[in-house]
Amino acid sequence: MAADATPYFDAAARGVLALQRCEACGAFAFPVRARCARCGSTRLGWRDAAGTGRVFAHGRARRATLPEHEGRLPITLLLVDLDEGVRIPARLAAGERDGIAAGDRVRVGFESAADGTALPVFSRA
Amino acid sequence: MARDGLSGATAICGLGMTELGRVYGRSAADFAAEAVLAACADAGLAKDELDGLLINAGISQGVDLSLAPLLGLRELSLLTQMNAYGSSAGQMVQYAALAVHHGLARHVACVFADAPLVEGQRTGAAYGGARARRPGMGSIVPALGFAGPIPFYAMYAQRHMDVYGTTQDQLGAIALAARAWAAKNPRAQMRDPLTLAQYHASPWVVEPFHVLDCCLVSNGAICVIVTSGERARALAKPPVYLRGVGQAHQLEWHDDRPSLAQRSSATAFAMAGCAAADIAQCQIYDCYTFTVLTTLEDYGFCKRGEGGPFAASGALAPGGALPINTGGGMLSAYYMWGMTPISEAVLQARGEAGERQLPRGGLVAVSGNGGIFNHHATLVVSSEPS
Numbered sequence: 001m002a003a004d005a006t007p008y009f010d011a012a013a014r015g016v017l018a019l020q021r022c023e024a025c026g027a028f029a030f031p032v033r034a035r036c037a038r039c040g041s042t043r044l045g046w047r048d049a050a051g052t053g054r055v056f057a058h059g060r061a062r063r064a065t066l067p068e069h070e071g072r073l074p075i076t077l078l079l080v081d082l083d084e085g086v087r088i089p090a091r092l093a094a095g096e097r098d099g100i101a102a103g104d105r106v107r108v109g110f111e112s113a114a115d116g117t118a119l120p121v122f123s124r125a
Numbered sequence: 126m127a128r129d130g131l132s133g134a135t136a137i138c139g140l141g142m143t144e145l146g147r148v149y150g151r152s153a154a155d156f157a158a159e160a161v162l163a164a165c166a167d168a169g170l171a172k173d174e175l176d177g178l179l180i181n182a183g184i185s186q187g188v189d190l191s192l193a194p195l196l197g198l199r200e201l202s203l204l205t206q207m208n209a210y211g212s213s214a215g216q217m218v219q220y221a222a223l224a225v226h227h228g229l230a231r232h233v234a235c236v237f238a239d240a241p242l243v244e245g246q247r248t249g250a251a252y253g254g255a256r257a258r259r260p261g262m263g264s265i266v267p268a269l270g271f272a273g274p275i276p277f278y279a280m281y282a283q284r285h286m287d288v289y290g291t292t293q294d295q296l297g298a299i300a301l302a303a304r305a306w307a308a309k310n311p312r313a314q315m316r317d318p319l320t321l322a323q324y325h326a327s328p329w330v331v332e333p334f335h336v337l338d339c340c341l342v343s344n345g346a347i348c349v350i351v352t353s354g355e356r357a358r359a360l361a362k363p364p365v366y367l368r369g370v371g372q373a374h375q376l377e378w379h380d381d382r383p384s385l386a387q388r389s390s391a392t393a394f395a396m397a398g399c400a401a402a403d404i405a406q407c408q409i410y411d412c413y414t415f416t417v418l419t420t421l422e423d424y425g426f427c428k429r430g431e432g433g434p435f436a437a438s439g440a441l442a443p444g445g446a447l448p449i450n451t452g453g454g455m456l457s458a459y460y461m462w463g464m465t466p467i468s469e470a471v472l473q474a475r476g477e478a479g480e481r482q483l484p485r486g487g488l489v490a491v492s493g494n495g496g497i498f499n500h501h502a503t504l505v506v507s508s509e510p511s
Binding site for chain 2: 063065089091103120
């Protein structure tokens with residue numbers, strides 16, 4: 001059975017980042033998956049994450065790779081290590097001043113893609 | 126004295142390279158067939174003496190098991206298609222060596238072929254597949270602005286800058302060294318001299334990567350043939366002995382350490398009975414300038430965090446203490462995934478590197494890197510069996 005990401009999108013609509021969590025071993029997961037990478041269990045539930053973490057890496061995209069990015073460049077792309085122990089791809093929130101560095105504390109928010117998909121974005125905590 | 130039964134027991138006896146680069150109107154399978162036949166001719170083997178064929182199709186996935194009937198190979202003991210991206214070529218050579226060493230095959234052709242470039246299309250289009258819209262959560266990553274591997278490598282490079290103070294000039298030094306070597310390689314696609322000012326003026330892709338931090342895309346094929354050291358000595362070309370081999374893989378996020386390159390090289394160096402200090406030259410998988418920097422650290426040529434100053438010292442360029450990518454690598458010569466560094470190592474070990482030839486006899490370390498630091502293969506080769 002394909003893993004269902006509906007809980008992520010429902011939570012994002014509330015402004016909350018939800019993560020899958022293994023009911024067997026407690027490991028968190030992102031993106032959605034059908035089986036826990038740590039213990040192999042298929043009993044994966046959902047939890048609201050704290051929404052905070054630390055920047056692992058960042059880079060500034062200077063070329064549009066989708067039409068909706070035209071006019072929004074540069075985009076500061078992020079890899080964020082959430083406090084739950086999960087790394088997620090994200091970007092710096094629109095309007096957030098540049099100059100983010102590895103190790104900075106950040107807090108999640110959401111922006112909408114052109115098709116309405118909720119995208120995780122981060123601001124300095 | 127070989128420290129391992131495999132070390133020095135097998136060798137690359139044939140190398141076949143097609144025209145490489147912006148070569149249009151030919152299929153990957155056709156390139157592959159030409160490379161295999163060229164490798165046979167180079168080794169002094171009849172094609173029907175091949176009893177093993179390992180195939181790595183590049184991004185265009187234009188060659189598969191049907192290469193065997195295309196070549197009329199009817200007596201194969203080994204045949205498979207393999208893919209762990211940039212480390213595949215090094216892996217093919219390792220599996221070939223193991224099979225030969227244990228008597229499962231005598232002459233194993235390992236071929237990479239790709240033809241992603243289409244006349245009139247941008248080079249970037251060849252690797253643009255990741256930009257396609259995907260349903261559900263899969264749409265998040267492209268919608269954020271990630272496309273293909275470049276953003277991830279760029280971010281890891283930026284992290285290295287944040288943590289260790291690595292500079293843009295130091296990444297540039299790697300691009301310049303590759304170009305300086307490429308000037309001496311008639312097969313290289315980019316041979317015009319490159320200055321640091323030109324490097325800085327190169328358009329940004331994802332900071333800290335300029336276009337000139339990223340490898341070329343090429344059409345073509347390269348094949349090497351692996352056989353026993355004993356048989357290789359009776360063939361046409363000087364044997365290029367496999368002294369050490371290693372691999373490492375992980376499909377999760379690339380974390381700081383211990384890296385795959387560290388694990389893979391440690392295995393290969395132990396088999397070869399050598400340390401980084403014993404390596405005379407390196408052929409490093411340079412999909413990006415940063416990949417070179419981090420591989421140098423992981424292989425132990427400099428300390429962690431010191432790859433930048435090491436690169437900027439001039440060590441890597443012609444005349445330097447640790448020549449790397451002496452044909453210009455993927456940054457300036459040609460992009461045949463893991464066969465780029467392997468082909469140059471073979472030419473150097475045989476003494477066929479022309480104007481860029483370095484002293485023979487030493488150990489050559491060869492790296493392959495696949496995915497986004499997900500796969501790594503290391504070879505240690507030499508013109509000498511022990």
